[in-house]
Amino acid sequence: MINPSGSPSRFATPSVSVFLLTLLATTLATDARTSILDASDCNQLAGIAEAAPRHSWAMHERWPGVFTTDKIALAPQRSFLFRFSLDKIPPGQRISHAQLTLPVTQRYGSQPRFYLWRITAGWGPGVCYRYRSATPKPVKWTKPGAAGLSSDRATRPTDIVRLIENGDVTINVTEDVEIWHSGAAKNNGWLLSIEDPGINVDVRSPLTGRSSGWKLRITYEPE
Amino acid sequence: MNRSEMALHLLACLYATGLFVPAAVHAQTADPASPDELLVPVVVPGAICAVASDTHNLLVIGSDDDKHQLSIFSLAGNAAHAPSKPAQVDLPKPALLENAKNRPLGMAFHPKLPLLYVWQDITADAEKIHIGFNHLIIYAIEPTALRQVAAYARGPEFAHGLSMGAIAIDPQGRRIFLPNLQDPSNGGASIGYFDLDGEGMPRPTRVPIQGTLDGRGLNQFELVTKPVRVNVSRFRGLPTGWGFVAPSLNTVVFTGAGHGPAVWDTQNRRAAIGLLPIDTLPGDCLIAADAQLSVLFGAAQGHDSLYRVAHADGYPTLMPQVVQLPGAVFHSAPTVIVANHNRLAVGGAGKVHFAGLNKRGQFTNEFESISVESDAVRALAYSRKSKRLYVAVEKDRQ
Numbered sequence: 001m002i003n004p005s006g007s008p009s010r011f012a013t014p015s016v017s018v019f020l021l022t023l024l025a026t027t028l029a030t031d032a033r034t035s036i037l038d039a040s041d042c043n044q045l046a047g048i049a050e051a052a053p054r055h056s057w058a059m060h061e062r063w064p065g066v067f068t069t070d071k072i073a074l075a076p077q078r079s080f081l082f083r084f085s086l087d088k089i090p091p092g093q094r095i096s097h098a099q100l101t102l103p104v105t106q107r108y109g110s111q112p113r114f115y116l117w118r119i120t121a122g123w124g125p126g127v128c129y130r131y132r133s134a135t136p137k138p139v140k141w142t143k144p145g146a147a148g149l150s151s152d153r154a155t156r157p158t159d160i161v162r163l164i165e166n167g168d169v170t171i172n173v174t175e176d177v178e179i180w181h182s183g184a185a186k187n188n189g190w191l192l193s194i195e196d197p198g199i200n201v202d203v204r205s206p207l208t209g210r211s212s213g214w215k216l217r218i219t220y221e222p223e
Numbered sequence: 224m225n226r227s228e229m230a231l232h233l234l235a236c237l238y239a240t241g242l243f244v245p246a247a248v249h250a251q252t253a254d255p256a257s258p259d260e261l262l263v264p265v266v267v268p269g270a271i272c273a274v275a276s277d278t279h280n281l282l283v284i285g286s287d288d289d290k291h292q293l294s295i296f297s298l299a300g301n302a303a304h305a306p307s308k309p310a311q312v313d314l315p316k317p318a319l320l321e322n323a324k325n326r327p328l329g330m331a332f333h334p335k336l337p338l339l340y341v342w343q344d345i346t347a348d349a350e351k352i353h354i355g356f357n358h359l360i361i362y363a364i365e366p367t368a369l370r371q372v373a374a375y376a377r378g379p380e381f382a383h384g385l386s387m388g389a390i391a392i393d394p395q396g397r398r399i400f401l402p403n404l405q406d407p408s409n410g411g412a413s414i415g416y417f418d419l420d421g422e423g424m425p426r427p428t429r430v431p432i433q434g435t436l437d438g439r440g441l442n443q444f445e446l447v448t449k450p451v452r453v454n455v456s457r458f459r460g461l462p463t464g465w466g467f468v469a470p471s472l473n474t475v476v477f478t479g480a481g482h483g484p485a486v487w488d489t490q491n492r493r494a495a496i497g498l499l500p501i502d503t504l505p506g507d508c509l510i511a512a513d514a515q516l517s518v519l520f521g522a523a524q525g526h527d528s529l530y531r532v533a534h535a536d537g538y539p540t541l542m543p544q545v546v547q548l549p550g551a552v553f554h555s556a557p558t559v560i561v562a563n564h565n566r567l568a569v570g571g572a573g574k575v576h577f578a579g580l581n582k583r584g585q586f587t588n589e590f591e592s593i594s595v596e597s598d599a600v601r602a603l604a605y606s607r608k609s610k611r612l613y614v615a616v617e618k619d620r621q
Contacts, residue, residue: 046540056497057497058497068497124541125533126535
């Protein structure tokens with residue numbers, strides 16, 4: 001910057017730096033965007049249970065032998081598969097943060113906790129405890145219940161969520177969403193499971209849509 | 224280029240783009256070009272239900288007439304025109320119910336044998352009905368008529384005075400699924416089935432005789448033609464016959480809780496019933512499916528909503544799709560029309576409504592309606608062979 005006398009100003013450099021830094025910060029802050037997806041953005045859901053090996057909607061055994069979808073009643077050998085569509089995230093973006101919120105309504109047993117797994121195998125029509133898809137031809141999970149490590153689900157869980165009280169729990173899922181969005185792995189969604197005997201956890205059903213309280217909050221910015 | 228050359232050039236362009244087809248080609252194709260051509264009105268006043276069989280070249284329409292409740296049409300002639308004058312059959316009822324009106328609620332052809340199964344109902348004194356009224360009538364299909372060969376489903380286990388009563392037979396013809404059963408002790412709504420023998424007749428089952436326990440704690444048994452029953456009263460009241468889809472011997476889909484589909488897995492007592500309530504539906508749904516699509520369809524009776532959900536061997540799977548046809552009031556089960564005319568047809572108030580489907584049976588949000596001479600269209604049947612949709616109407620169009 002040149003002052004009116006034509007000599008360089010001693011105070012110009014800090015002012016420019018502050019201006020540029022402010023501009024940069026503003027630009028970065030403006031470019032980072034957040035999308036909040038809800039249950040209506042889930043395009044695949046399934047409840048799978050050992051007791052109901054062919055059912056796709058075995059989420060809750062409301063009465064003996066009668067399964068329904070009014071809630072997700074997680075229990076050993078009864079899990080829930082869900083997949084959010086990430087179409088709302090534009091290509092060419094870097095995922096800087098992703099957070100999954102699940103509404104837990106009840107927990108049972110000592111030191112209750114549930115597991116969140118990234119699913120590695122594709123699943124589709126007819127998905128159930130026995131098969132990852134049943135039409136046009138049955139394709140089995142490597143291990144029933146999507147239990148095959150590294151073949152059906154990731155080798156390690158995305159998180160193990162310990163529950164102290166009922167209510168919304170938030171889980172950092174940045175790594176999973178980043179690898180799906182970057183194309184490093186196909187988005188086959190997640191699995192909620194109970195791995196400890198004697199533990200049951202109830203989660204509000206996402207089938208009620210937006211009002212269910214399910215959220216996937218994704219912050220992204222240009223690469 | 225002079226005018227005649229320009230005309231020839233234009234015709235050549237239209238021909239190349241498929242916009243112009245010589246009349247002779249239209250005459251050769253059997254496919255109707257539009258829903259108007261697809262639809263064949265058939266005059267049967269008071270029609271309630273209809274079924275068509277390409278195996279037997281027959282269309283049967285059931286009505287609530289005092290007599291001649293079944294009208295049987297041959298589809299052997301020109302399928303594009305209303306079938307000729309039907310043969311008519313009176314549904315049977317005992318003499319002690321002479322003054323009561325019986326009506327057919329559901330019909331199904333045996334997939335292999337020349338048999339027609341009819342589910343009928345009646346409104347009268349319960350005791351008289353339980354003593355003498357058979358709900359399931361089996362007819363042999365003969366060259367010129369239907370001949371009653373058997374009658375079943377009588378007694379306090381069968382509810383009566385109901386307006387819905389669909390039946391279904393599995394694709395191999397080994398089991399018939401029954402509506403509107405009840406627990407005789409408490410009236411709890413149930414559905415059930417008879418296993419069918421090689422002749423298509425309900426197979427008797429071994430039932431323990433009460434008070435016959437011997438010293439080893441074993442009962443004596445008698446052979447009784449009694450349906451296998453599952454109680455659905457916790458989530459479903461009577462009638463339970465809104466529709467059945469039986470894609471296999473061991474599973475049957477019916478309308479369950481929350482207006483959505485339910486599956487009965489007859490082999491798995493630990494998970495006999497699977498429910499998929501669909502909260503956005505305004506009312507209970509009449510249901511249907513097509514074997515080629517592995518998709519269930521439902522039409523909310525008295526409302527404007529349709530749903531579709533994929534199924535695998537009868538187990539509903541993945542997300543349901545719900546659409547509305549504003550102004551429609553559905554009265555019939557959906558009828559799936561496949562091949563070159565992927566559509567769902569549903570009877571409405573004075574109209575037949577068509578919803579477009581893609582190859583996976585998903586709604587394309589293309590809708591059409593055609594007016595017909597009937598205040599409430601309840602009886603539709605599609606013949607895949609003739610590629611026509613037969614619609615029972617009250618009278619010929621003036």
